[in-house]
Amino acid sequence: MLNHYPLWKNLVILLTIIIASIFALPNIFGEDPALQIATSKRGIEIDVNTLARIEKSLAKENIKINKSTLRQNTGKSNDLLIRFNNESDQLRAKTIIQKQLGDKYAVAINLAPATPEWLLSLGAKPMYLGLDLRGGVYFLMQVDMESALSKTLKAYLSDSRQLMRKAKIRYTGAKLVDEEILLRFKNDEDRENAATRIKRDLKDLLLIEKNIDNQIVLSATINPQKLKEIQTFALKQNITTLRKRIDEKFNGLVEPIIQQQGTDRIIIQLPGIQDTAGAKDILGATATLEYRAVDEEHDVDAALNGKIPVGSKIYYTREEKLNGRLIPSRPVLLKKRMIVSGEHVTNANASIDPETNGALVSVTLDSYGGKKMDDFTKSNVGKGMAVVYLETKRITQTDKDGKKSFITKTTEEVISVATIRGRFSTRFQTTGLDSVQEANNLALLLRSGALAAPVYIIEERTIGPSLGQDNIDKGFLSVIIGFVAVLVFMLMWYLKMGAMANIALALNLVIIVAVLSMLQATLTLPGIAGIVLTIGMAVDANVLIFERIREELRNGNTPQNSIHSGFEKAFMTIADANITTLIAAFVLFVVGTGAIKGFAITLSIGIMTSMFTAIFVCRGIVNFIYGGKKVDSLSI
Amino acid sequence: MQILTDTHIQFMQRRKLAMVISMVLIIISLASLIFKGVNFGLDFTGGTVLEVGYPNSVELEPIRKILTKGSFEKAVVQHFGSANEVLIRIPPKKNMSNAQISTQLFEILKKHDAAVEMRRVEFVGPQVGEELTESGGLAMLAALGCILIYVALRFEYRFALGSVAALAHDVIMVLGLFSIFGLEFDLTVLAAVLAVIGYSLNDTIVVFDRIRENFRKMRKGSALEIIDSSLNQTLARTIVTSFTTIIVLLALFIFGGELIHGFATALLFGVFIGTYSSIYVASSVLVMMGISKEDLTPVKKEGVEQEEVYEEV
Numbered sequence: 001m002l003n004h005y006p007l008w009k010n011l012v013i014l015l016t017i018i019i020a021s022i023f024a025l026p027n028i029f030g031e032d033p034a035l036q037i038a039t040s041k042r043g044i045e046i047d048v049n050t051l052a053r054i055e056k057s058l059a060k061e062n063i064k065i066n067k068s069t070l071r072q073n074t075g076k077s078n079d080l081l082i083r084f085n086n087e088s089d090q091l092r093a094k095t096i097i098q099k100q101l102g103d104k105y106a107v108a109i110n111l112a113p114a115t116p117e118w119l120l121s122l123g124a125k126p127m128y129l130g131l132d133l134r135g136g137v138y139f140l141m142q143v144d145m146e147s148a149l150s151k152t153l154k155a156y157l158s159d160s161r162q163l164m165r166k167a168k169i170r171y172t173g174a175k176l177v178d179e180e181i182l183l184r185f186k187n188d189e190d191r192e193n194a195a196t197r198i199k200r201d202l203k204d205l206l207l208i209e210k211n212i213d214n215q216i217v218l219s220a221t222i223n224p225q226k227l228k229e230i231q232t233f234a235l236k237q238n239i240t241t242l243r244k245r246i247d248e249k250f251n252g253l254v255e256p257i258i259q260q261q262g263t264d265r266i267i268i269q270l271p272g273i274q275d276t277a278g279a280k281d282i283l284g285a286t287a288t289l290e291y292r293a294v295d296e297e298h299d300v301d302a303a304l305n306g307k308i309p310v311g312s313k314i315y316y317t318r319e320e321k322l323n324g325r326l327i328p329s330r331p332v333l334l335k336k337r338m339i340v341s342g343e344h345v346t347n348a349n350a351s352i353d354p355e356t357n358g359a360l361v362s363v364t365l366d367s368y369g370g371k372k373m374d375d376f377t378k379s380n381v382g383k384g385m386a387v388v389y390l391e392t393k394r395i396t397q398t399d400k401d402g403k404k405s406f407i408t409k410t411t412e413e414v415i416s417v418a419t420i421r422g423r424f425s426t427r428f429q430t431t432g433l434d435s436v437q438e439a440n441n442l443a444l445l446l447r448s449g450a451l452a453a454p455v456y457i458i459e460e461r462t463i464g465p466s467l468g469q470d471n472i473d474k475g476f477l478s479v480i481i482g483f484v485a486v487l488v489f490m491l492m493w494y495l496k497m498g499a500m501a502n503i504a505l506a507l508n509l510v511i512i513v514a515v516l517s518m519l520q521a522t523l524t525l526p527g528i529a530g531i532v533l534t535i536g537m538a539v540d541a542n543v544l545i546f547e548r549i550r551e552e553l554r555n556g557n558t559p560q561n562s563i564h565s566g567f568e569k570a571f572m573t574i575a576d577a578n579i580t581t582l583i584a585a586f587v588l589f590v591v592g593t594g595a596i597k598g599f600a601i602t603l604s605i606g607i608m609t610s611m612f613t614a615i616f617v618c619r620g621i622v623n624f625i626y627g628g629k630k631v632d633s634l635s636i
Numbered sequence: 637m638q639i640l641t642d643t644h645i646q647f648m649q650r651r652k653l654a655m656v657i658s659m660v661l662i663i664i665s666l667a668s669l670i671f672k673g674v675n676f677g678l679d680f681t682g683g684t685v686l687e688v689g690y691p692n693s694v695e696l697e698p699i700r701k702i703l704t705k706g707s708f709e710k711a712v713v714q715h716f717g718s719a720n721e722v723l724i725r726i727p728p729k730k731n732m733s734n735a736q737i738s739t740q741l742f743e744i745l746k747k748h749d750a751a752v753e754m755r756r757v758e759f760v761g762p763q764v765g766e767e768l769t770e771s772g773g774l775a776m777l778a779a780l781g782c783i784l785i786y787v788a789l790r791f792e793y794r795f796a797l798g799s800v801a802a803l804a805h806d807v808i809m810v811l812g813l814f815s816i817f818g819l820e821f822d823l824t825v826l827a828a829v830l831a832v833i834g835y836s837l838n839d840t841i842v843v844f845d846r847i848r849e850n851f852r853k854m855r856k857g858s859a860l861e862i863i864d865s866s867l868n869q870t871l872a873r874t875i876v877t878s879f880t881t882i883i884v885l886l887a888l889f890i891f892g893g894e895l896i897h898g899f900a901t902a903l904l905f906g907v908f909i910g911t912y913s914s915i916y917v918a919s920s921v922l923v924m925m926g927i928s929k930e931d932l933t934p935v936k937k938e939g940v941e942q943e944e945v946y947e948e949v
Contacts, residue, residue: 132895140764276757277739458761460738466689467755474893481891482884489880526824529888529896533831533903536884537838540877544842547873550641573845576790577838583782584834588827591775596827603831 002560003627005620013620016612017507023514026119026126031111032066033090035097038079038252039105046070046078050101054082057100063089079252083112106251110272127516130524130598131461133475135468136271137279140459141242143264148234148453149179152222156205157181160198160220169194181205181220182212191218231263237452239266244448245282246270266455276462286392286454287445288342289363289430293376294384294417295333303333311336315388318413318432332414334386339376344369348446350439353431359439360431363446370426377423386417387430389442392454475528482532483509486539494546496635500625501542504618508538511609512602524598534606540577541614544570546636559631567619574615578607640872647867647915648860648923654916658805665812674815677822677898678758680772682765684726684737687756688745693719699745706744717894721755728762772826776807779833791844792931798921799840802913806836809909810902824899832906835881839874839914846870847922851929859928863919878911 037054039046051070058065066083073079084090090109098107113126131138153176160183161174171194173184185191195207195218204226210217222230239258246256250273257269273279295312303314313336316329347364365373376385392410416432433439463471486505490498512531516523549566553559582604589600626634678685696713699722703711708726716723726737738757745752780800788796810829814821846866854862882904889900 142761142763274754280736280739457759459764460757460759462738462754462757464689464753464755466753467687470893471895474891474896478884478887478891482887485883485887486880489883493876525895526827526899529824529892529899532884532888532892533881536881537835537877539880540838540873543873543876543880547641547870547876550638550872551869554642573842576845577841580783580786580837580841581834583786584779584830584837587775587779587782588830591771591778592823592827596823599824599827599831603834 002564003623005623005627009616010620010624013617016511016617020507020511020514022119022122023124023517024510026113026115026124026517027513029114029116029126032083032114033087034081034083034110034112035090035094036079036081036108036110036253037097037101037105038108039077044077044104046080046105051080053100054080054097057096058093061092061096063093063096073252077252081110081112083114106253108251108253125517125520127513127523128520129468129472130522130527131269131271131468132463132525133468133472133523134271135274135463135465136269137273137276138459138461139268139270139279139283139457140261141266141268141283141455142458143235143238143266144454144456145231145234145264148230149222149227150176151453152230153179153181156202156220156222159202160194160205163197163201164194167193167197169197179221183218183220185216185218188216191216194218234452235260235264235266238455241449241451242266242268242283242455245444246279248444248448249278249282265458272465274462274464276460280457280460281441282444284455284457285441285445286390286451287442288390288450289345289442289446290341290388290390291339291373292386292388293335293337293339293380294386295335296383298333300331300333304331309333315386315412315414317417318389318415318434320432320434332386332417334388334414339385340365340369340372342446343450344372345446348443350436350443352436356431358431359433359436360429361433361439361443361446362429363427365426367426373428374423374425377420377425381420381422383420384417385420386414387432389413389415389433471525475525479528479532479535483535486535490539490542494542494636496625497546497549497622498636500621501539501546501614501618503621504542504613505535505538507617508606508610508613509535511613512606515605515609516602521601522598523602526596527598527602530599530602531606534603534610537581538606538610538614541570541574541610542618544574545614545618549634549636553634553636559626559634562634563622563626567615571615574611578611582607640875643868643871644865645868645871646864648864648919651916651920651923655920658913658917661812662805662808665808665815668812668815669808672815672818674811674821675818676769677820677825678725678760678765679823680765680769680821682728682760682762684728684741685756685758686724686726686738686741686754687716687721688724688742689721689753689755690749691720691751694722694749696722699724699748702744702748703741706740708741708744711741768823772823775826775830776833779830780804783833783837787841787844791848794922794925794927794931795844795848797925798918799837799844801921802840802910802918803833803836805913805917806832806906806909810906813905814902819901820898822898824896825902828899828902828906831903832910835903835907836910836913839877839910840918842873843867843870843914843918847919851927851931860923862929863923867915867919874911874914878907881907 037046037050048070051068055065055068064085066085068080068082071079071081082093084093094107094109098105101107115124115126157174157176160181164171164183169190171183171185171190173182175182183191183194185194191209195209198205198218198220199207202220204223205220206223208219208221210219239260243256243258246254246258246268250270254270254273257267257271259267261267268283270279292315295309298309298312300314303309303312308314312333314331315334316331319329320327344366345363346366349362351360351362352358353360390410390412416430418431433442483505487502490501490505492498494501509531512534545566548570549562552562552565557565585600585604585607589597589604592600696715700711700713703709703713703724710727712725714723715721724741726741738759742752742754742757780803783803784796784800787799807829810832811821813819814825819825843866846869847863850862850866850869851859854865857865885900885904885907888896889904892900
């Protein structure tokens with residue numbers, strides 16, 4: 001029989017409608033006003049007891065809780081999500097809870113998707129909105145691999161020096177030129193011996209014997225495999241450190257997306273965050289501390305006049321204000337070998353010194369650092385120890401020709417020089433910081449660990465919450481208006497058949513939303529534009545089919561035959577036309593970034609779903625209405 | 637409604653006139669692209685953009701003044717969308733960590749008027765911009781290349797050249813429009829141009845499909861006549877689809893907000909030009925390349941049974 005679908009085809013359509021509806025459904029429930037309670041402090045747990053306490057005090061104030069959930073997060077401490085019926089309850093509750101729990105807990109205003117439980121249990125979730133729709137910050141960070149490399153090279157240089165000294169091989173020079181370690185020798189024999197030793201102990205170095213300016217030189221470079229390893233390590237380590245820093249800074253309240261891009265870039269997305277200044281301060285920061293012994297045997301003034309003793313270096317103290325008077329920077333002579341550096345810090349907390357009212361950081365060292373500190377303080381009671389504050393910043397410079405370059409500037413300041421009063425190891429305090437803000441940031445940086453290589457922000461996109469909502473509203477409005485306009489037009493142009501195409505088009509929209517929700521692909525503003533464009537183009541398939549049917553009718557075919565060959569003949573054309581558009585969308589997806597990818601995704605999904613609805617589903621409807629009957633004329 | 641059916645317009649008779657018009661427009665576009673260039677947006681040039689909102693409408697002059705005082709002399713300050721919103725552009729600045737610019741800028745504005753609200757910050761480092769320009773151009777070429785191959789495989793090389801000529805025509809025109817009117821060319825516009833490629837191609841393929849079908853089916857008539865009747869048969873579809881697409885794009889243009897304006901403009905113009913080019917440019921190229929019936933009649937291979945695809949022949 002012509003124009004009749006077998007049962008299975010009808011079932012496929014029915015099943016698609018049911019599944020698509022279920023997965024698209026979460027998007028219409030909106031969001032509940034909620035509070036999120038989290039902590040990043042060690043030793044503090046959020047559990048059922050915390051929840052019970054909160055519930056009790058809210059009940060006392062007559063604030064109704066809509067729903068509360070204790071969430072167990074992997075890699076992070078637990079947090080609480082408490083939903084309210086309205087915003088005034090939410091705001092009142094925030095004050096009450098913050099007061100009750102104190103500043104060890106962070107209480108933040110949040111919007112929680114109001115998806116019903118039964119939908120969630122089916123795995124249905126609302127679409128994942130991009131930063132341009134929900135507000136937040138996007139950073140693209142460049143990892144300075146050169147600096148990671150030079151750090152490693154310096155280590156190899158000092159290792160090879162030590163190796164030769166130990167083996168009593170005489171060398172006349174050892175230096176780093178670009179990415180090459182150059183060792184100079186008096187004779188070939190020494191060079192050979194050195195090469196054998198280095199080859200045995202430092203396996204990652206590639207050695208080449210060279211003669212530069214009549215000198216006997218051994219050149220060492222890092223082998224490519226190790227180079228790659230260094231890069232991968234620096235990138236991974238940085239991602240871990242950045243994640244820790246963000247968790248610390250925002251008390252685990254944001255759900256950051258941190259991804260690697262290429263071999264030396266990191267993408268960070270912080271949904272809902274407005275404090276970009278604070279985020280930037282900690283993301284790129286490299287501040288750390290070094291503890292160094294004061295050189296007591298030599299004189300600073302003599303060193304300033306050029307007689308710097310071997311193994312020591314001149315440092316300058318930081319300018320500071322004391323009782324309103326400015327104490328200028330002064331030089332101090334410190335030993336080059338440090339006692340302990342920031343990487344051995346396991347915990348750090350900022351507080352205020354009750355005596356001087358200055359900011360201080362309480363530091364806890366790991367066992368290795370603790371032992372070193374203990375060894376040093378044991379034998380140096382009464383002598384001086386200095387704390388050096390180190391920070392690296394990158395500055396853009398433009399030279400005369402307008403060419404841009406970056407220079408890295410490291411500040412080293414002595415923030416305190418104190419006399420060791422007694423032996424200590426893992427726990428002590430460091431004073432001399434400028435402000436509580438600085439102490440807080442330093443404590444955070446010491447806690448979260450150092451970056452393996454400096455990172456720089458090379459792209460930032462911040463969208464405020466009001467603009468995000470604006471974008472959603474405007475995007476939604478254009479989808480609705482465009483959609484309705486197309487529906488009206490199709491109805492006028494193709495009458496009953498147009499109405500059938502309209503049902504298919506509506507289903508197409510539902511399927512697009514369902515697929516986006518299922519994939520949890522990021523919906524962006526250009527993504528919405530993609531949906532709008534798809535609506536306009538999706539009817540194309542139906543237009544092709546309907547025009548074909550009209551042609552067949554004009555040629556004197558029966559209505560049933562016209563429907564049959566109209567669908568049949570238009571199919572290849574539709575497929576060809578859509579595949580080429582898919583190619584363009586695919587290229588866009590591969591090359592585009594962020595928001596553009598969003599456009600490519602919705603466009604591709606839209607093209608595929610529209611083929612399904614316009615050909616398969618629309619045929620189903622037409623068959624259902626006209627199929628298997630005697631039809632005298634078509635309403636087209 | 638059936639108002640565009642059964643037309644008998646002799647499109648190809650006017651193909652020389654259309655060719656002249658197209659050539660003139662392309663030359664103007666190219667001249668503008670070469671001499672005036674494209675007003676590339678932040679995505680490609682690098683720099684900082686800050687969009688702020690005020691509860692009431694604001695004057696721009698005082699904002700310019702305080703920014704100059706804060707050593708942002710090069711700032712371009714303009715209203716964005718409404719008089720309540722202000723957009724500030726800063727070119728990449730020397731000797732300053734670029735990421736800090738937006739923070740400083742906002743602090744200056746906040747000191748001036750505490751009611752100011754941060755709506756959007758975009759900072760793009762110079763190296764990112766350069767890479768994007770490169771990959772953007774590459775994307776366009778890759779898309780054209782892939783399409784050329786697909787069409788050559790599905791149809792015949794002359795069709796591939798015809799469709800790519802039409803696409804190049806459309807892309808140059810859209811770029812020309814942005815160049816001539818100095819409209820800002822940002823990442824969303826690049827996406828729109830690629831979407832135009834997709835759309836215009838869609839249109840061209842539908843026409844080509846019919847031309848191929850008719851070449852195999854119609855026994856009488858010259859190549860020109862066959863192309864003409866193919867264009868007439870697909871005319872209703874061409875117009876209707878362009879029309880529905882233009883309606884939704886108009887919705888996007890009018891209601892979609894400032895951020896999507898460039899995107900909607902490029903696509904609106906692109907769909908318009910794409911419709912024209914699929915009729916005149918793509919088919920004219922076919923005629924110029926001397927397409928004939930023999931080119932599309934399937935070659936009979938000895939020993940291989942002919943497939944029964946072309947029942948009408």
